[in-house]
Amino acid sequence: MEFVKGHGTENDFVVLPDPDGSIDLDTDDGHLVRALCHRRRGIGADGVLRVVRTDAPVAVAAGVDGTEATWFMDYRNGDGSLAEMCGNGVRVFARYLLDAGLVAPGTHPVATRAGTRWVTVDRTGPVTVDMGPSVLGPASTTVVDGVELTGVAVDVGNPHLACVTGTPLDALDLAAPPAYDRTLFPHGVNVEVLTPLADGAVRLRVHERGSGETRSCGTGTVAGAVAALDAAGRHTGTVTVHTPGGTLLVGVDGATTTLTGPAELVAHGTWGAAVPAGV
Numbered sequence: 001m002e003f004v005k006g007h008g009t010e011n012d013f014v015v016l017p018d019p020d021g022s023i024d025l026d027t028d029d030g031h032l033v034r035a036l037c038h039r040r041r042g043i044g045a046d047g048v049l050r051v052v053r054t055d056a057p058v059a060v061a062a063g064v065d066g067t068e069a070t071w072f073m074d075y076r077n078g079d080g081s082l083a084e085m086c087g088n089g090v091r092v093f094a095r096y097l098l099d100a101g102l103v104a105p106g107t108h109p110v111a112t113r114a115g116t117r118w119v120t121v122d123r124t125g126p127v128t129v130d131m132g133p134s135v136l137g138p139a140s141t142t143v144v145d146g147v148e149l150t151g152v153a154v155d156v157g158n159p160h161l162a163c164v165t166g167t168p169l170d171a172l173d174l175a176a177p178p179a180y181d182r183t184l185f186p187h188g189v190n191v192e193v194l195t196p197l198a199d200g201a202v203r204l205r206v207h208e209r210g211s212g213e214t215r216s217c218g219t220g221t222v223a224g225a226v227a228a229l230d231a232a233g234r235h236t237g238t239v240t241v242h243t244p245g246g247t248l249l250v251g252v253d254g255a256t257t258t259l260t261g262p263a264e265l266v267a268h269g270t271w272g273a274a275v276p277a278g279v
């Protein structure tokens with residue numbers, strides 16, 4: 001099985017070219033995905049980006065909208081679970097499409113479980129995705145490393161709880177899944193902790209549903225920017241988001257949000273391993 005390894009601000013992915021959608025990623029609740037993403041026994045990644053044609057049976061069965069897009073980003077978290085969207089992933093996905101000669105430099109639609117996203121990619125430089133509108137929800141609390149934090153629900157196609165806090169970020173242990181309101185987030189949630197907006201910028205860390213603490217999260221970055229603006233009494237603006245893995249730029253206007261940052265492919269190879277038990 002051919003694979004490509006890529007990352008966006010160190011949020012890393014195994015890219016699986018599978019135009020016909022013939023690779024079985026579903027058996028045993030995503031056993032193959034867990035094996036690929038395992039950092040000791042596999043390739044190692046936060047998630048898998050399967051590259052599938054929108055007219056392939058698995059894409060049709062997933063209910064993706066193939067009217068505009070030729071390619072479906074079938075995203076899986078490192079634990080094998082499905083997620084609706086991945087902001088860094090879709091930028092790496094576009095980098096792969098360009099590198100593989102499947103699209104030309106420019107702006108292209110990519111189908112995701114959260115709908116179509118338009119991604120602008122060139123041979124070099126950052127990749128920008130129109131993330132669509134972010135929807136602010138109610139306030140809610142979480143407990144991170146024994147510290148109770150208040151945040152705001154933000155729907156970026158996938159669920160987030162973004163907590164703007166004065167608590168020093170570096171001291172927090174984000175390895176364990178934070179507690180959250182299961183009524184508000186019945187399908188789980190990604191939890192961001194971030195500093196208040198200062199000089200147009202924030203620092204942000206994240207615990208991702210299905211992947212644990214990651215070095216960056218694109219949808220989380222947008223959720224954090226929207227929450228930081230909201231906390232500052234604003235609903236539009238441009239926010240520079242510093243994550244442990246790098247810096248992203250978020251634009252928020254009345255209609256949509258955009259996410260800009262690096263997206264790189266770093267390796268390609270062949271996965272030939274028998275899928276190990278116990279992952």
Ligand SMILES: N[C@@H](CCC[C@H](N)C(=O)O)C(=O)O
Binds near residue numbers: 011085209211
């Ligand atoms: N890292 C991604 C988000 C991946 C999905 C997330 N863990 C979820 O389950 O919703 C990003 O860059 O947005």
